[in-house]
Amino acid sequence: EVVLTQSPATLSVSPGERATLSCRASQFISTNLAWYQQRPGQAPRLLIYGASTRATGVPARFSGSGSGTEFSLTISSLQSEDFAVYYCQQYNNWLLYTFGQGTKLEIK
């Protein structure tokens, strides 16, 4: 099983500032990684797939990067609606998909 470790568990950032979230895979997964945003009481929403491709309707302030085992999600200028929990997910291990434990992005 591919284990995804997200860091930090909680990130405190002020609105307008930049936030960088990390996701590390326990083995090589190429660019087979997605990122999701989950606001309180809501279902997850796809942000990024293929490690760096934004889903339709996702603002350009969201960007993903990385390959192999190290990945990151950057939000360039935080808006109030961006404070949420973010999950990475790998799909390299065919039909044994796994998620990271999540990073909570909170207002500083």
Place this chain on the structure above:
Amino acid sequence: EVQLLESGGGLVQPGGSLRLSCAASGFTFSDYAMNWVRQAPGRGLEWVSTLSGSEGSRYYADSVRGRFSISRDNSKNTLYLQMNSLRAEDTAVYYCARDFKAGDYVGWFDPWGQGTLVTVSS
């Protein structure tokens, strides 16, 4: 508009059974693989099961294999999850989610339904 609407959750005793449904609309249901993902209270996401569009292939997480069964009725645009021998650790919100692209499995999910809560407790 693409929509997924889960139903069927509730309170069930350990060892009991429950069947979840996910009604789909706004897309050609039979063209897409469909998935169940769950989230225990206050916890992260866990992939549960995937079913191909043609219902030819089913896949399960180790934690549910042999107890849960995924199926679909393409004539009713509905996905199901039959859950047997339920345990306390199966308590979670269960989401159905569509594979991003039609055809072969892609492995990332969009969109997701709003979820249905399953509570296993005596």
